[in-house]
Amino acid sequence: MNGTFTVVGIGPGDPELMTLKAVRLISEAQVVAFHAGVRKRSHARRIADSVIPVGVIEEELRYPVTTGTTDHPGGYVGAMADFYEECAARLSAHLDAGRDVVLLAEGDPLFYGSSMYLHDRFKDVYDSAVVPGVPAFAAATAAVSTPLVRQADVLTVLTGTLPEPELARRLADTDGAIIMKLGRTFPAVRSALEQAGRLDGAWYVERASQAEERWLPVAEVDPDSVPYFSLVFVPGDTAQTPSAERMRVGLHDAGPVVEERPAAELLVVGLGPGPDGWLTPETADALAGVDHVVGYGRYVERVPQRAGLTRHASGNTVEVDRARAALDLARAGEKVAVVSGGDAGVFGMASAVFEAAEDPAYADVTIRVLPGLSAVQAVAARAGAPIGADFAVVSLSDRLKPWEVVERRLRAIAEADLVLAIYNPASRSRTGQIATARDVLLEHRKPDTVVVVGRDIGRAEESLTVTTLGDLDPATIDMKCLLIVGATSTRVTRGRVWTPRFVKAGA
Known part of the structure; x- marks a missing residue:
């Protein structure tokens, strides 16, 4: 009979923050496994030291690499994939022999924890369980004794590895925030906090709940002093001005305050x-x-x-x-x-x-x-000068106007022999209208009428296609496209589309 596999959260560092269940399972385990840094003593092993039974089988899972370079042919990802496969093989041998295995996990096992990768491999194979632990951010906020979120505040957990503009955007759009994975990312994290207007009131905590615990305002942190075991938390109070409702005090309303407002x-x-x-x-x-x-x-x-x-x-x-x-x-x-x-x-x-x-x-x-x-200007410039003469602009969306109106306008434009720019030619729910529009235009235009299809113009994935009304394939048109249908006079010269400024009398 196979043994059971249990991932046990042991909290952020203080052994007294281990749960009673965690202590019991570790003390009853036949095999205790734990991760360790490349050249470091296992932090998880140190936390649980006092409750690990004497004589128990210990499996140290030492990382081959953290963030440094590696000569593995698959790079960092390949090295780590092989590492977890090796770990799985080692622990499987115990489980297959009927021995119960406890894997120690710092903080909470499924909150940015390495243990989740072995749990993913074992949960459908062996009798598996997860015991939650106190996450590092809970210990960090307790250290500073500052509320993280109140009432209906939104809490967002972020990683310092996000691109700086994205991190700043997310910080500005939330109430409370936790930022994990600092170390070398700290300068960018600090900059993002400043851009988001959240630097004042943001707290830095390192080694939360441990003997070496340190905390101070983020604005006062020396970037060169930031270790891996650190995080930043941004209280919701820095985004939401404290009020009677949020603070649950001063519930007697003194009435509205009338302020003079600037010109709107x-x-x-x-x-x-x-x-x-x-x-x-x-x-x-x-x-x-x-x-x-x-x-x-x-x-x-x-x-x-x-x-x-x-x-x-x-x-x-x-x-x-x-x-x-x-x-x-x-x-x-x-x-x-x-x-x-x-x-x-x-x-x-x-x-x-x-x-x-x-x-x-x-x-x-x-x-x-x-x-x-405008988008029509951008597409026209990429193509040449197709709107160098009179032109019309129509949206094929019928969300705000009946389709019959769209068809009537398309016929009038075609009869007037105007260059036509088509916005919103298709969407997820409107897939057939561009085909109908093409057919309507063909009632008055020849199949060899020049058509320009611009997709995502100005972006990295932009494309420009010059075709004809007869050869236009509606299946290739989506919501990212803008079409320019030429007039009778529109022509292509050396691959460039243009419409003459002059119109002959009687045309």
Whole structure:
């Protein structure tokens, strides 16, 4: 009969923080396994030393590499994969012989723990269990005696290995935060905290619950002194101003405080189709001066996080609700910008803002729209000059207008022999409309009419295809595409698409 495999969390360092269950299982084990650093004594073994039975079989699982270089042909990943396979083989021999195995895990076993990789291998093969342990961040917050989160605060656990801009964004978007895996990442972590406006109030704790425990404000930490056993925690109180509701004190409401508000203004800006170089200096300056950015998630993410900036991201079909939220902030005296991709006035947020602003409640809010580079301009520039003459722009989305209206407009444009730029040609739920649009255009245009298909123009994965209306394959068109359908006069010269500025009389 096989033995049982149990991963036991033994806490962050203080042996007295081991649970009663952990102590019992370790003391009853036939085999005790534990990880160890490349040239270090096992920290897990040291924590559990007082409860490991005399004469028990011990299996030290010593890492071949941590973050250093290795000559393994598979690099670090290959070396670690082989290591865990070797560990699994060693422990399997005991389990197959009927011996119960306890694997010691610092902190909590399934919270960034190495033990999870052996648990993954054994859980479907042997009788396995996991005993939770006190995680390091719990000991760290206890050391500083500072609440991490209150009431409805959101807690986010992050790793210092995240790219600095991403780490700053996530820190700005949460209430409380834990940042693990410091060491060499600490300078970037500190910088991200500063960009997110969360440096003040952030705490650094090393070797939590151990005899060498040390804690101090992150702003005072010497980057060269940061060991592996360290973390940063950011209390929710640094994001949410303490209030009677959050603090559960002073529950008698003294009534609203009336403050004089500055003149209300809302900026609506276009970020361009993608590259930072296509962001206008005017827009960049405007974004540097606001305290709130409101928009669709993937556009909000393009605005770099910095101290004092709060980002409000939402889905792709709530434009008017988003506009109202921005107007409410502006009316309250906040400096706010609503962002769109491309130009905000071309199928963007500008129209939605003006729609919401028809409400008399926003009569005192001034709306200022700053132009941006539109997607049709970007695709046209990549192709040559297909919109060098009269052209029309149509969205194939029928979310805000009946499809019959779209078809009627397509016929009118085709009959007028205008170059046509098509936005939103397809989506996950609209896969057949581009084929219908092609057929409608072919009623009035020849099959050899030039068509430009631009996908993700300005981004690393961009592609540009020049084809004809007759050869256009609707199956190749998705939501990332913008199409330009040429006029009768549009031509291709040495691979470049252009439309003459002149039109013959009677044409």
